[in-house]
Amino acid sequence: MLQPVLPDVQLTxxxxxxxxxxxxxxxxxxxxxxxxxxxxxxxxxxxxxxxxEANREDLVRGAAHGLTAGxxxxxALDGPRVAALADAxxxxxxxxxxxGEVVRxxxxxxxxxxxxxxxxxxxxxxxxxxxxxxxxxxxALALKSGNxxxxxxxxxxxxxxxxxxELVQDAISSAGLPRxxxxxxxxxxxxxxxxxxxxxGYVDVLIPRGSANLISTVVTEAKVPVIETxxxxxxxxxxESADSQWAIDIVHNSKVQRPSVCNxxxxxxxxxxxxxxxxxxxxxxxxxxxxxxHADARVRALYASAVPATDExxxxxxxxxxxxxxxxxxxxxxxxxxxxxxxxxxxxxxxNDLANAERFLNEVDSASVMVNASTRFTDGAEFGFGAEVGIxxxxxxxxxxxxxxxxxxxxxxxxxxxxxxx
Amino acid sequence: MLQPVLPDVQLTxxxxxxxxxxxxxxxxxxxxxxxxxxxxxxxxxxxxxxxxEANREDLVRGAAHGLTAGxxxxxALDGPRVAALADAxxxxxxxxxxxGEVVRxxxxxxxxxxxxxxxxxxxxxxxxxxxxxxxxxxxALALKSGNxxxxxxxxxxxxxxxxxxELVQDAISSAGLPRxxxxxxxxxxxxxxxxxxxxxGYVDVLIPRGSANLISTVVTEAKVPVIETxxxxxxxxxxESADSQWAIDIVHNSKVQRPSVCNxxxxxxxxxxxxxxxxxxxxxxxxxxxxxxHADARVRALYASAVPATDExxxxxxxxxxxxxxxxxxxxxxxxxxxxxxxxxxxxxxxNDLANAERFLNEVDSASVMVNASTRFTDGAEFGFGAEVGIxxxxxxxxxxxxxxxxxxxxxxxxxxxxxxx
Numbered sequence: 001m002l003q004p005v006l007p008d009v010q011l012t013x014x015x016x017x018x019x020x021x022x023x024x025x026x027x028x029x030x031x032x033x034x035x036x037x038x039x040x041x042x043x044x045x046x047x048x049x050x051x052x053e054a055n056r057e058d059l060v061r062g063a064a065h066g067l068t069a070g071x072x073x074x075x076a077l078d079g080p081r082v083a084a085l086a087d088a089x090x091x092x093x094x095x096x097x098x099x100g101e102v103v104r105x106x107x108x109x110x111x112x113x114x115x116x117x118x119x120x121x122x123x124x125x126x127x128x129x130x131x132x133x134x135x136x137x138x139x140a141l142a143l144k145s146g147n148x149x150x151x152x153x154x155x156x157x158x159x160x161x162x163x164x165x166e167l168v169q170d171a172i173s174s175a176g177l178p179r180x181x182x183x184x185x186x187x188x189x190x191x192x193x194x195x196x197x198x199x200x201g202y203v204d205v206l207i208p209r210g211s212a213n214l215i216s217t218v219v220t221e222a223k224v225p226v227i228e229t230x231x232x233x234x235x236x237x238x239x240e241s242a243d244s245q246w247a248i249d250i251v252h253n254s255k256v257q258r259p260s261v262c263n264x265x266x267x268x269x270x271x272x273x274x275x276x277x278x279x280x281x282x283x284x285x286x287x288x289x290x291x292x293x294h295a296d297a298r299v300r301a302l303y304a305s306a307v308p309a310t311d312e313x314x315x316x317x318x319x320x321x322x323x324x325x326x327x328x329x330x331x332x333x334x335x336x337x338x339x340x341x342x343x344x345x346x347x348x349x350x351x352n353d354l355a356n357a358e359r360f361l362n363e364v365d366s367a368s369v370m371v372n373a374s375t376r377f378t379d380g381a382e383f384g385f386g387a388e389v390g391i392x393x394x395x396x397x398x399x400x401x402x403x404x405x406x407x408x409x410x411x412x413x414x415x416x417x418x419x420x421x422x
Numbered sequence: 423m424l425q426p427v428l429p430d431v432q433l434t435x436x437x438x439x440x441x442x443x444x445x446x447x448x449x450x451x452x453x454x455x456x457x458x459x460x461x462x463x464x465x466x467x468x469x470x471x472x473x474x475e476a477n478r479e480d481l482v483r484g485a486a487h488g489l490t491a492g493x494x495x496x497x498a499l500d501g502p503r504v505a506a507l508a509d510a511x512x513x514x515x516x517x518x519x520x521x522g523e524v525v526r527x528x529x530x531x532x533x534x535x536x537x538x539x540x541x542x543x544x545x546x547x548x549x550x551x552x553x554x555x556x557x558x559x560x561x562a563l564a565l566k567s568g569n570x571x572x573x574x575x576x577x578x579x580x581x582x583x584x585x586x587x588e589l590v591q592d593a594i595s596s597a598g599l600p601r602x603x604x605x606x607x608x609x610x611x612x613x614x615x616x617x618x619x620x621x622x623g624y625v626d627v628l629i630p631r632g633s634a635n636l637i638s639t640v641v642t643e644a645k646v647p648v649i650e651t652x653x654x655x656x657x658x659x660x661x662e663s664a665d666s667q668w669a670i671d672i673v674h675n676s677k678v679q680r681p682s683v684c685n686x687x688x689x690x691x692x693x694x695x696x697x698x699x700x701x702x703x704x705x706x707x708x709x710x711x712x713x714x715x716h717a718d719a720r721v722r723a724l725y726a727s728a729v730p731a732t733d734e735x736x737x738x739x740x741x742x743x744x745x746x747x748x749x750x751x752x753x754x755x756x757x758x759x760x761x762x763x764x765x766x767x768x769x770x771x772x773x774n775d776l777a778n779a780e781r782f783l784n785e786v787d788s789a790s791v792m793v794n795a796s797t798r799f800t801d802g803a804e805f806g807f808g809a810e811v812g813i814x815x816x817x818x819x820x821x822x823x824x825x826x827x828x829x830x831x832x833x834x835x836x837x838x839x840x841x842x843x844x
Contacts, residue, residue: 373838416795
């Protein structure tokens, strides 16, 4: 840890308040934190009208500024969505508190007792875009894990986020927790985001949530530790021995069930020996669902309604009803293709060959590697974490879906009785 | 994971070789990696003369360039030091291989089998200064944990490191492992170090080892994930109830046993109610050992031979026979002082008061927090890790002494039988 570097005069008071709040939160009992979460859920339910009013302002301004339909949908709240946010906060209260968990421990030969325990990070920064649900989710997850959080939610959702943060602050303060445990720096604009990325000594970890562009900017500009969450150029490989019904169902589910999310399928690779057997059924079902098939020449020879894939397609995270499809000559070629184009999120092989399954699991270097399952299962809730902070595509600290434990660090507790080192 | 960014044309071939080697290493059996380590130890023992010859060149040049005695000592090898390096490599072979360890797992409600397993990071970069032992230690630790390593050891040790890396490469290659699993980029000079810090997509984690300046440069300039290792402004607090013999022994051991290392004591805080009882004995023993006492006015009133401490002293990691000493009015003031000046490495309280001990353990936010023990115990070997990569003073991924496990990431293995998400 370096000594704190003053990032930007405007931001410093916010960060000092966050640090002070984090010290109180670090030793707050679980029951108190849960009371704060309960109060948050109640305030959200009691103030639906003012939340929706602020949200309408953002939506009107967003439409006037030409935000895409997808962004406007992410931004939009309504009664059921606010209720779902409140429910999610109550779910977080039910989760096990990770703080204080003893990760490992031992008694040293000289009788010193050693234990490694989970502690909060301290101050978490979050930079995200046009998603008011992230404001509430991250406030709840940070509170439960004993961390103060500084939120930068972007100008598009500024009114909504301001109201949400005020409600959250009133709630936690009414429960006896420090108001500044949750703060927004949206009023500081872009300069605030930049200062947050550089606030060494004030921000213990920074989590970007949003587009590949936003994440890339944060990762390259940040001088504080970052957890990269992520973009997913997700692959499925249909091996020579793939069961045809599994291939049809898993590919359809991975691509179509929710195409706008990071664990959705983007590229399908097919072993040449199974292409003629599998592709008509697999691609036919995708076409029925309205998916555009971007394919190489060999695939197009088997499936005429596909459009030609460009080099760019293999590296594209469509997040839409599009998929790129290529035929490969071997498992090795499939693994090489994945190594070249994958963002390291999720890849799945459909096969009945045990040796090929094991090779794929061992040799594909992604956060989540699957055999005969839909890529949509890479998800905190599906993995049993109860809530999800995001999906990490980096290898440091956390990889794959992140739960509450991933919002903690550890410290070593050393209990002696006068021992010195020989 | 972003797509690879080409850092510097000179460095790219090295990093591509490292990546290729890392793929082979990731699935190399433990027995093969241990054979490589055995071969490394043998080559070092068989080539002491050529190692010492290269080292003499570095020492002569270093002396001509005016390197300090401390740096020259770190740089210097002799027969026993090379033998110790070889022994250390063999010790690494005896450690448990972390790769493949199942960290946690479960069966999902839909019968999918889920497990989180340890995997190597891939390519580790190390930037360090004038310490040939780091070359061999990190090569061995990276190999055992299945990682390729790219070393930048600094110009002062360039000849020594070149010979060491050649011997290591010959050894692992003779054992059937890829030669490029261990590489040095010293010939590229400073530009190579800069490019290594920016090699996103090629370097999975970068570890700086050395002075506070070097670490600070790497942390602020790097665009790849970094594990900050560390500088230690280490504190001991003598509470009102401290046992006087424990205070004398622990302070002496923490300061004097090896003053040049990061877990050595730098600042002693004393409760005003115990100052008159404890300071004469504690400081007297330090003075006998040749320690210069930099003290505030209240301490100097009790111990006349102390010199006045400046504001800068409280933030200084002396790494020498110097210590700063202050009297505080309470445990709260001690904790506040530590919060302000500590680098988050190690702090210890000497006390017989249970409540104060627990408060200190809970409220001091450092990698290692102790009661009634010497700060010198924050060490991988003392903690039972068998070997130490460094001591992390950041909160992300690893905190405190890092062993082999801290050189790994994890991945999620998902084994299904046709499941799709509802």
